[in-house]
Amino acid sequence: MQDVPTQLKKYQIYIDGQWCDAASGKTFETFDPxxxxxxxxxxxxxxxxxxxxxxxxxxxxxSGPWPRMTQTERGRLLRRIAGLIEKHGxxxxxxEVKDNGKLISEMSAQLKYLPEWYYYYxxxxxxxxxxxxxxxxxxxxxxTLREPVGxxxxxxxxxxxxxxxxxxxxPALAAGCTVVIKPSEYTSASLLEFMKLVIxxxxxxxxxxxxxxxxxxTTGEALVTHPKVAKVAFTGGSATGSRVASLAAASxxxxxxxxxxxxxxxxFDDCVMEDAVNGAISGIFAATGQTCVAGSRLLVQxxxxxxxxxxxIATAKTAKLGNPMNFDTQVGPVTTPPQYxxxxxxxxxxxxxxxxxxxxxxxxxxxxxxxxxxxxPTIFVDVDNKMRIAQEEVFGPVLSVxxxxxxxxxxxxxxxxxxxxxxxxxxxxVKRATIVPRRIRAGTVWVNTYRAMSFTxxxxxFKSSGLGRENGQTAIDEYLETKSVxxxxxxxxxxxFIMKTATQS
Ligand code: NDP
Numbered sequence: 001m002q003d004v005p006t007q008l009k010k011y012q013i014y015i016d017g018q019w020c021d022a023a024s025g026k027t028f029e030t031f032d033p034x035x036x037x038x039x040x041x042x043x044x045x046x047x048x049x050x051x052x053x054x055x056x057x058x059x060x061x062x063s064g065p066w067p068r069m070t071q072t073e074r075g076r077l078l079r080r081i082a083g084l085i086e087k088h089g090x091x092x093x094x095x096e097v098k099d100n101g102k103l104i105s106e107m108s109a110q111l112k113y114l115p116e117w118y119y120y121y122x123x124x125x126x127x128x129x130x131x132x133x134x135x136x137x138x139x140x141x142x143x144t145l146r147e148p149v150g151x152x153x154x155x156x157x158x159x160x161x162x163x164x165x166x167x168x169x170x171p172a173l174a175a176g177c178t179v180v181i182k183p184s185e186y187t188s189a190s191l192l193e194f195m196k197l198v199i200x201x202x203x204x205x206x207x208x209x210x211x212x213x214x215x216x217x218t219t220g221e222a223l224v225t226h227p228k229v230a231k232v233a234f235t236g237g238s239a240t241g242s243r244v245a246s247l248a249a250a251s252x253x254x255x256x257x258x259x260x261x262x263x264x265x266x267x268f269d270d271c272v273m274e275d276a277v278n279g280a281i282s283g284i285f286a287a288t289g290q291t292c293v294a295g296s297r298l299l300v301q302x303x304x305x306x307x308x309x310x311x312x313i314a315t316a317k318t319a320k321l322g323n324p325m326n327f328d329t330q331v332g333p334v335t336t337p338p339q340y341x342x343x344x345x346x347x348x349x350x351x352x353x354x355x356x357x358x359x360x361x362x363x364x365x366x367x368x369x370x371x372x373x374x375x376x377p378t379i380f381v382d383v384d385n386k387m388r389i390a391q392e393e394v395f396g397p398v399l400s401v402x403x404x405x406x407x408x409x410x411x412x413x414x415x416x417x418x419x420x421x422x423x424x425x426x427x428x429x430v431k432r433a434t435i436v437p438r439r440i441r442a443g444t445v446w447v448n449t450y451r452a453m454s455f456t457x458x459x460x461x462f463k464s465s466g467l468g469r470e471n472g473q474t475a476i477d478e479y480l481e482t483k484s485v486x487x488x489x490x491x492x493x494x495x496x497f498i499m500k501t502a503t504q505s
Pocket of ligand 1: 072155156157158159180183184185186214215216217220221235236237238240241243244258259260261291292339342393394395443
């Protein structure tokens with residue numbers, strides 16, 4: 001990682017425990033979304049590099065120190081990784097802010113929390129067990145083994161690279177898999193620094209964790225289709241997720257997908273209004289709305305609608321836009337130029353559909369504290385749930401407020417989208433707080449809070465929001481195969497063409 005004459009930092013990829021350039025020698029620039037300026041060069045990998053990385057991961061899975069390590073040793077290694085993240089967290093947070101524009105206040109907190117994923121799965125590594133299962137045949141000892149699936153391709157988006165790597169890498173290593181990671185072309189730097197400062201220093205055997213950088217359509221697809229890859233774990237948009245799943249299906253790879261959302265944040269008239277206003281604001285404007293769980297549809301009961309919207313606007317207006325590296329900034333830039341254009345185009349779509357813009361509604365230039373890729377915190381009211389602004393994922397600081405009459409109406413509207421990732425419910429009624437979450441078709445429902453997350457709690461989507469679960473004990477299953485072992489304790493005598501106990505195909 002040496003400086004090149006242009007002053008751009010030059011990164012390399014990590015394959016088989018070695019740092020190297022892409023075989024083609026090609027690179028591309030990565031940008032600081034706050035200034036719009038390039039700051040580093042990233043290798044542009046193609047199928048040749050992906051092939052090298054997948055072969056290295058396969059070799060490490062089949063032979064060498066990794067498959068010989070006990071589960072307890074793997075657990076210890078994961079805990080070493082956790083300790084090194086603690087050591088280098090502040091630096092990694094700053095690199096991520098430079099690359100994706102997320103607020104330093106959020107990233108610092110995130111990097112302080114991230115080690116928990118590696119501690120948790122480190123603890124789980126030697127609690128992966130099979131079962132002794134009684135069978136209906138005499139003289140047999142039968143049991144199951146839980147074995148790693150093999151080489152996993154981990155594909156990561158730009159909104160929270162290191163956290164989303166952690167969701168996948170920690171359980172994959174605990175299970176005994178090896179991995180090839182492809183970060184987003186927009187945000188590769190923090191992962192490459194993580195490899196240097198954490199993975200190298202932790203002494204992870206060569207080939208166990210490899211990183212290839214490049215574009216989705218080339219590097220990403222080469223990884224998804226590589227014959228040595230047994231499983232793909234993907235986070236990103238639903239359209240890309242669908243393509244990844246169909247490519248993986250051609251060779252029967254296992255797939256887990258964490259995709260988009262259009263999450264309803266439902267405010268009942270018996271809520272604590274101040275809490276609900278704060279929950280609605282952080283649900284959509286935190287991380288500049290660039291989070292899969294953004295509470296982008298705010299469903300407000302009609303009896304409190306006008307007062308609630310008034311309070312919402314009053315609070316949203318105070319948002320401090322600015323340099324994401326400053327701890328007092330509350331709303332930062334949109335991460336990528338295409339995403340910036342997409343957010344602005346959805347604002348136009350909403351206006352043309354007849355939604356009423358009551359706050360923001362356009363770019364936020366330097367005169368507003370913003371800069372190149374900033375969008376004003378935007379609120380639309382009079383939104384009908386059939387409008388595109390209510391149905392499609394914007395992934396930006398744009399809130400659609402939708403009125404509802406009663407509980408039944410709220411549940412109907414909440415479920416009337418293709419997505420099912422998350423939802424919020426604001427109420428003081430114990431009955432509602434119990435019944436409404438059960439009737440919402442989503443992987444996570446928060447009551448009187450929003451965006452809470454833990455390494456112990458399963459996370460994933462219903463419907464078009466994904467397949468499988470990350471986090472918690474269930475996530476480890478995504479990286480394991482079950483093997484049944486039959487041991488006969490009797491002599492196999494009689495007709496050799498028909499085994500006494502064989503009853504199936
Ligand atoms: P994508 O879903 O396209 O990107 C996610 C990851 O997949 C990136 O690493 C990307 O690489 C890679 N990728 C892209 N195409 C392929 C492919 N054909 N095969 C394999 N990998 C591929 O997200 P975008 O950045 O294009 O964002 C589009 C929309 O997705 C956003 O507007 C938002 O709505 C949603 N999104 C959802 C996220 C979530 O957390 N659920 C996260 C990010 C986006 P590369 O970046 O290099 O193209």
